[in-house]
Amino acid sequence: MTDTNAELAAIRAMLAEGERPADIAGRRRRLDALTARYPVPPDVSVEPVDAGGVPAEWTRTPGADPARVILFLHGGGYVSGSIRSHRQMIAQAGREAGARTLALGYRLAPENPFPAALDDALAGYRFLLARGFRPDNIVLAGESAGGGLAIATLVSLRDSGTPLPACAWCSSPWVDLEMTGATMASKAAVDPLIQPAYLRELAALYLNGQDPRLPMASPLHADLRGLPPLLIQVGSAETLLDDAIRLAGAAAAADVRTTLQVWPHMIHAWHLFHPQLADGRRSLAEMGAFVRAVLG
Numbered sequence: 072m073t074d075t076n077a078e079l080a081a082i083r084a085m086l087a088e089g090e091r092p093a094d095i096a097g098r099r100r101r102l103d104a105l106t107a108r109y110p111v112p113p114d115v116s117v118e119p120v121d122a123g124g125v126p127a128e129w130t131r132t133p134g135a136d137p138a139r140v141i142l143f144l145h146g147g148g149y150v151s152g153s154i155r156s157h158r159q160m161i162a163q164a165g166r167e168a169g170a171r172t173l174a175l176g177y178r179l180a181p182e183n184p185f186p187a188a189l190d191d192a193l194a195g196y197r198f199l200l201a202r203g204f205r206p207d208n209i210v211l212a213g214e215s216a217g218g219g220l221a222i223a224t225l226v227s228l229r230d231s232g233t234p235l236p237a238c239a240w241c242s243s244p245w246v247d248l249e250m251t252g253a254t255m256a257s258k259a260a261v262d263p264l265i266q267p268a269y270l271r272e273l274a275a276l277y278l279n280g281q282d283p284r285l286p287m288a289s290p291l292h293a294d295l296r297g298l299p300p301l302l303i304q305v306g307s308a309e310t311l312l313d314d315a316i317r318l319a320g321a322a323a324a325a326d327v328r329t330t331l332q333v334w335p336h337m338i339h340a341w342h343l344f345h346p347q348l349a350d351g352r353r354s355l356a357e358m359g360a361f362v363r364a365v366l367g
Contacts, residue, residue: 078348079336086263095181099151109159109346115166117158123198125191126176128154132166139170139208139366140199142236144192144224146215146243146340148273149180157214160343160355164240167359170210170366173199177220184279185288188216192224197233209236210362214340215265215311216273218244218303222290222318225298238300238365240358243311243339244318246291248274248283252313261308264339270310291317295325302330302361304354306337330361 086105092098111117111130118129131137143161145152154176165172177191199209213221218241228235248270255267274283286293291314301322305315312333319331334341337350345351 075336075350079338082338082341082344082348083263095150099147099153102147102151103153103156106156106159106343111159111162115162117162120173122173122175123194123201125194125198126154127195127198128158128174128176129171130158130162130165130174131171132162134169135165135171136169137171138204139168139210140204141165141168141170141172141210141212141240141362142195142199143172143174144177144211144213144217144220145174146213146217147179148245148270149185149188149216149220149277150273151179152215152217157343160345161212163345163352164212164342164355164358167355168210168362169359170362180273180277181279185277185281185285188220188277189223189227189287192220193227196224196228196236200234206234207237208366210238210240210366211236212240212242213244214242214342216245216277218242219246219290222246222293222295222298223287226290226293226295227287229297235297235299238302238362239298240302240304240361241315241318242304242342243306243309244303244315245270245311246289246314246318248278248289250274252311252317254313255310258308258310258312262310262339265310267310291321295322295327298322298325298327300328300330300365302332302358304332304334304342304358306334306339306341308336309339311339332357
């Protein structure tokens with residue numbers, strides 16, 4: 072076994088422990104608990120903030136440029152996930168990028184269906200502008216559902232004439248709520264986290280009867296012209312692999328500067344496990360290099 076295989080085997084075993092809860096509250100607790108085993112390093116400052124009416128949290132490492140910020144939208148299928156579940160990962164992302172971070176606790180379905188999450192993401196971005204952050208010093212980032220939400224946010228900002236951020240980072244983005252990608256079937260046997268039936272349930276809770284092809288719900292169908300540079304990272308062992316590949320193709324066809332990285336053998340949301348996964352650390356370092364290169 073290579074080190075990568077051993078690391079992934081340990082993470083897969085951890086994910087297989089216990090049954091996945093059927094109730095929403097249980098699923099939310101489980102995702103928070105998965106990452107609670109990774110403490111935030113002592114040199115990271117953490118500060119809660121109200122970001123335009125949205126609960127949010129600043130993190131900052133000693134080397135962070137206070138003028139630069141990553142606005143982060145967590146994963147969890149629009150139904151679970153939180154500031155807490157992704158705190159350690161986004162703090163490390165900020166360290167790699169040399170920026171502070173602002174993680175948004177956007178409203179979740181089914182209590183708050185589409186477009187509540189999008190409204191909150193837009194409020195968070197406008198909060199940064201009101202605080203004096205220059206758009207060319209802002210990075211918009213999102214994982215899984217948060218990755219799709221990040222693309223929808225960019226399109227909404229463009230359509231409203233709001234200055235766009237310098238770039239965006241999408242990790243394992245979910246951009247097709249119809250689940251029509253070929254890897255929904257071809258990768259189902261190797262993806263330990265995301266299966267089509269589960270995604271269909273999440274999509275129904277988020278959409279609340281609305282059309283899954285709506286561009287702001289499934290931004291694979293959006294007009295992507297004029298968006299800033301994109302870094303899209305995805306693992307080859309993901310049912311969402313085809314979402315990332317098709318998003319990169321759509322962005323490239325719309326003349327958007329697009330970098331697609333497919334990480335061999337990586338599972339959904341592998342960045343979350345970077346304390347025990349070398350490729351998680353490497354992928355965050357490459358994200359940091361991308362951000363530093365774009366921001367200059």
